[in-house]
Amino acid sequence: MDISAPVTRPPDLYGRPRGDSFMRKLAAFSDRAVAGLVRRGTPPRRPPATELPVIRELVVAAKHQEAEDVVSLRLAAPDGGTLPPWQPGAHIELRLPSGRKRQYSLCGDPADRHRYRIAVRRIADGAGGSAEVHDALGEGVRVAVAGPRNAFPFAAEACVLLIAGGIGITPILPMAREAARRGLDWRLVHTGRDRGSMPFAAELAELAAAAPGRVSIRPDDESGVPEAADLLSLSPAAGAVYCCGPAPMIDGVRRAFGGSQASALHFERFAPAPITDGRPFELQLGDTGRVLPVPYDRSALDVLHEALPDLPFSCRQGFCGTCRVRVAHGQVDHRDRRLTDTERAAGAMLPCVSRAPEGERLVLKL
Numbered sequence: 135m136d137i138s139a140p141v142t143r144p145p146d147l148y149g150r151p152r153g154d155s156f157m158r159k160l161a162a163f164s165d166r167a168v169a170g171l172v173r174r175g176t177p178p179r180r181p182p183a184t185e186l187p188v189i190r191e192l193v194v195a196a197k198h199q200e201a202e203d204v205v206s207l208r209l210a211a212p213d214g215g216t217l218p219p220w221q222p223g224a225h226i227e228l229r230l231p232s233g234r235k236r237q238y239s240l241c242g243d244p245a246d247r248h249r250y251r252i253a254v255r256r257i258a259d260g261a262g263g264s265a266e267v268h269d270a271l272g273e274g275v276r277v278a279v280a281g282p283r284n285a286f287p288f289a290a291e292a293c294v295l296l297i298a299g300g301i302g303i304t305p306i307l308p309m310a311r312e313a314a315r316r317g318l319d320w321r322l323v324h325t326g327r328d329r330g331s332m333p334f335a336a337e338l339a340e341l342a343a344a345a346p347g348r349v350s351i352r353p354d355d356e357s358g359v360p361e362a363a364d365l366l367s368l369s370p371a372a373g374a375v376y377c378c379g380p381a382p383m384i385d386g387v388r389r390a391f392g393g394s395q396a397s398a399l400h401f402e403r404f405a406p407a408p409i410t411d412g413r414p415f416e417l418q419l420g421d422t423g424r425v426l427p428v429p430y431d432r433s434a435l436d437v438l439h440e441a442l443p444d445l446p447f448s449c450r451q452g453f454c455g456t457c458r459v460r461v462a463h464g465q466v467d468h469r470d471r472r473l474t475d476t477e478r479a480a481g482a483m484l485p486c487v488s489r490a491p492e493g494e495r496l497v498l499k500l
Contacts, residue, residue: 200333222308223286229278299379362386413492434485452487464496
């Protein structure tokens, strides 16, 4: 899943107080869990938000067509060495030859310390990152990689329902395997436009054969577009729900969650959530005097990127920090989950999600 083409990053938990407290604590754990700790379900602490990810050069060891417009890449160290461990829900960031940075969920086996696997759907009208992966990253090509990091950790509750829409299966598939390995009471449902568009069909069939009754494949052209309440009804007992997929599916699950028996909801989006509480404000580009109006329904990053096409960005959800700018003057309504209080006090801002009060102007130091 591309979590950069993939607004404040949505909370990991929506709904009930017991789970909400738990996930706040879980958010403090590390993205760099060692394999032994992962097996015991005890992830170590998250590094400070200011710590930069380790960047290493990997080579595309294999490339496969997984579905219509979906390819998977297996990335390895050029010398065949071991790679840092990861846990279900983690992602890596590709530093593409063009300079673009794009983040993709790891969807392989955490026990394989010599390969990272990602899957990428080509987005015809996207910003070019997915097309570059499809067209430029062939076998033998080297690419810079940062991470892994985890913004969608799997807590391995006793009962879990895993909901994936289309390419959203990428972080969900390792969770299902981990749930099966731990002997949890779990269910997985994978939805999509049609079977040809749904990646990893063969692997899901193997998983279904090994765990009868726990895997449901629901193509829209065969079963109809599912109602969120129907998906949530598959939850075993008062279990936790992990959901990844298109924004309409996630929004539907969030709305229906309160009427379900599920106890907690964790989710990850492909793209930013729509701006529902925005107010218009202005950006001034340094001392140039150029002023850019930011409408109520657009992010500051969108407006800035039109004026400054080379401005880097990645997740667009307020957690990677790639689009950071410095504010010389003005009050910022910080909505990110990345910057520390010290960084904010020094003028740092993530324009992908943060805004200003209505009618205010932020003067940027460029």
